[in-house]
Amino acid sequence: MARFLHTADLHLGKRFGAAPEALSGALTAARMGALERLAGAARAHGAGVVLVAGDVFDAETPPPQVIRQALQIMAEAADLRWVLLPGNHDPLAADELWSRARAEAPANVTLALTPEPVTPGGTLEGAVLLPAPCPRRRPGRDTTEGFDAAPTPPGAARIGLAHGAVADFGEEAGSAAIAPDRARRAGLAYLALGDWHGQTRIDARTWYAGTPEPDRHRHGQPGRALVVSIEGPDAPPQVSPVETGRYFWAERALRLTADEDPAAALAAALPPTPDRRRTLLRLAVEGRARLPARAALLAALEAVAPDFALFEPDFTGLCVAQDAADLDAIDRAGALRDAAETLLAEARDAGRPVRERAAAEAALSILYGYMADAP
């Protein structure tokens, strides 16, 4: 029986300039830390081999210390064999990267830099690995075509290792399309894919492992890898997700109605407190809220924001609910009331450009804020 850990898209060395400086460093460090978490997961599930299906590194020329430290961590996990495949971010064309890696790779690291079959041994004893390294950032062809005719010893489990989009499934436009039925066509026991950062099953034998440490809000999953067990060349693989992520990139929607208590709704929408400091939350506030509710919401958001590694509320989906009583808080009559009503009307005027409406609504909200706490 063959057992291994399938992962991909480590993007080691990736920087997060848009994030605050302290968080940016932590996110970069968390990616390097994923290697240790992957090693731990592999050991915990009895997998002696870790297959990385491309994008080990984020760039063609990552900082030398990133290469060095990654290889050192792998070397320290000496009980494991690491098989590294070039992806579209670190293709074969990145010869500076791969020549450095070749020079510095420890004995337990296999660089799958050619499409030649590899027999990693260990918990993959008896299985043959068919790698399809990405030659360039955009190969322009299906790199797994060669799998179909690749000769392997009789009875050996054929395991494909590739990086790229299946059909129109890629992370980046213009990526080479891998035939979705490549596993069937090439007689593969399992096709380990990388590129898509969300863990995804294409068919029983074809999986994207997803990234072990998320780097964006898009997928809404925690960082994961796959533990794969193969009983025999024809037996369906046993595939089990394992969590490996340090940070959680969450997107939540807070839908408000005019009568709802925004603070309560917010509390319900947010993750539990212990997870928050490792969460980068993007909160889309939608629906309608009266001015007091909006002010209360802003106060609640302000109060809860420091809980999170990053907290990004988005109010573009929130409309002001029209209520004369709310305007009374600004003034019951007179010039202030006139100004408030003018702004409200402008915010609700569908004939106006979005920017003007937004400015009017924000102006009204500001005015309410000024007046709510004024004598």
Add this chain to the structure above:
Amino acid sequence: MRLRALRLHNVRRFEGRGVALEGVADGVNVLAAPNEAGKSTCFDALQALFLERCTGTGKALKSLQPWSGESVTVEADVETAGGLFRVRKQFLSRKRALVSDLAGGGIVAQGDDAEAWIAEMLGGPGAPAGLLWVRQGAVELGGRGEPAPAHEARRDALAAVAGEVEALTGGRRMDRARRRCAEALGALLTDGRRPKKGGPLSDALAEAARLAEREAELAAQVESLRADLARRREARRRLAEISEPQAAQARTAALTEARAALRTAQDHAARAAAAGQAAQLAALTAAQTARALADWREALAEAARRADALDGAFRAMGEADAAAEAAGRDEAAASQALATAEAAARAAADALAAARAATAARAAADALAAREETLARAETARAEAAAASAEAAALAPPEGVVARVAKADDALRALRTAAEGAAPRVVVEPVPGAEDAFTVSGRAVAPGRALSVATPLRIEIAGRGVVTVSPGAGPPDGGAKLAGAEAALARALAEAGAPDRAALESRAAAARDCAARADVATATLSALAPRGLDALRAELAALRRAGAGAAEADEQAPPDPDAAERAARAAEATLAAARQRQSDARGRLAGTASAQAVAASRLEDARRAAEAADRRLGPSEARTPRETALAAESAAAVEADAEARATLERLRAAAPDLAAAEAAERRAVSAAANADAEIARLGVEIARLDGAVETVAGAAPEAALAETQGRRAAAEARAAALQAEADALSRLARALDDARAGASAHYFEPVLAELRPLLAMLMDSAEIAFDEAALLPSEMTRAGRAEPVESLSGGTREQLAVLTRLAFARLIAKGGGAAPVILDDALAFSDDDRIERMFDALHRQAGDLQIVVLTCRQRAFERLGGTVLRFEDWSGE
């Protein structure tokens, strides 16, 4: 609130003392005092009491302190709805605030409570009040010089009289909203609505721009790195391609093949070159044999010509010999004639020489004679000189004796003359015809002549007798002097050896003549024998020796020299002609001899040439066979030449293309060298790219670029958010401004209602527009013409300022918060007419107001009326 008293201690000019204004009444109060009396000090102290905290340290407070420092105390009694209170504050030192109840006597509040009590009294909620100040010369209608609360007091006045105004305008809530909005907006944008430098929006935009710039730099670095990586990949690929063993072998094989082909072509070319040389040799041989044949034939012809020439030379030789013989004869005759002429010439020359010698001998004899004469004269001169010298020596008296004789004689004569002068005079004057009758001492007498009688004088008169006249005894010493003088003369003459002075002087003159003669003789001798007599004698001896020969020659008959000269010249001419003739004859003889030699030489040459030609040709019997052999040899050589040329043509026709073979070889060599060079170049290029890649990749520009992109996006998002906030704030500011402007008419209506009757007291039909911010007049319209307040006259502006405050004060009073109006020299510019009307206006408004007028125009304000206030001393306790 009403002010009842004001007291100050240690304030500015009231240093170390107190002053008080007591008894301030309702209505109009006037404090008229000259400049520097302290009116403005009161004004400022009152303002500080109500508006500054006792703990304050601001400029307004410090300006109250006198030079000596110390604590400043201000106290006021005020009456409010709650009663009569005393408010007291000490500033700057021993700071304290205290409010006490004058009715009950207890302390109402102190410290912060007192400050709060005052604030409440001035403008607390529900009781808007305050002080309305019009500063000295306060024509600005607000702004500078106006305490901040005055503005709020004006609005509170409005609110107090018109309950709906607050609701209408938003009142202080509107102000707060506008202020907060303006503050928030001011942090983001400038007044011109551009991002404010140093503000968050400007910073975010600047950071985004800076990051975009950095991003571009990094993108360029990444691009450059990728390009270098691509170049290195290509270089490595190309190096591998060139260095591949098969490719190297192919290059070597091509080179070997090209070199073999070149060698073949070069060998063939060498053979062709050898054939060419052979052909050249054959051509040369043919030419040589042809020339040998021609030479032989030419030699035969030459030998024949030489034989003819030898005959000619023989003939010429004979002719030359004959000519030489004739010339010899001519030369002999000429030589004979020359010998004769030479003899004649010699004879003539001898004759001429003899004649010349004779002439010379005569000249020498003459010279000898002259010298002998000279010698004789010289010797005579010398003898003369000796004789004259001797004579002179003999004659010459001893040195100085002549002078002494002369001196003694002169002395004697003088004595005698003197004696004669003293002697009697005798004059004989015979009658005519009797002269001869008288003789004196034997001599004829000169008639009429006085005769001195120094000695006895004997006058004989012929025929008559003798008269002797004797001198007297004379003076007693006269005889001695004369005798002494005569003795002296006698001694001197004896020394000279002369009888008398005349003889002595005659001898001395003779001696001088002899000396002169000796000089002349000596000079003559010198002229005749300048080098001495011996030299002259030697010269004469030489001449005599020379003249001995000549004397001999002279003995022969001397020929005529001129004739001898002529004869000699004729003989020379004859000799020259003879010589010429002989020379000519010899020339001709030499010419014939030369012609003989030439002819002999030519004959010899011709003979030798003829012999040489014969020797070259050899024996005559062999000459024909030799010619035949040479002709045959030449024909054979021509044939061999043709054959060699044919061979050469054949080789040339079959030659491979050497240039092409060379080019092919060059190309193969070049290709191999190029490959080597490219390998080397690629090695260098790869090394260079390794360095460049390592340097740039080491800095990880891709990662830096990704990070910079993220940071730029974040900065842009931040800028966009701030811009949205600025948009919202701008929109809010505009909405608030618009709303307030809409309400402004209502807002100011109560003020205008108060102001209009006051204005009417000063001018007809004037309308006022208010500035919404300052709540003060901004524009006045008279007779349909609007004027900005700033362009009004100073007087009109100050009147408007005062009336506006009065209007507001009335509003405040109507609201129950009666506020004192304090006018500090506020009518400085008003003319007499207007000031009267202003007094009326003040009293009109003073019905339910308290107005305190501070003025330095004591006379002008006498007519104001009201309660007069005066400074009183105050202990400060």
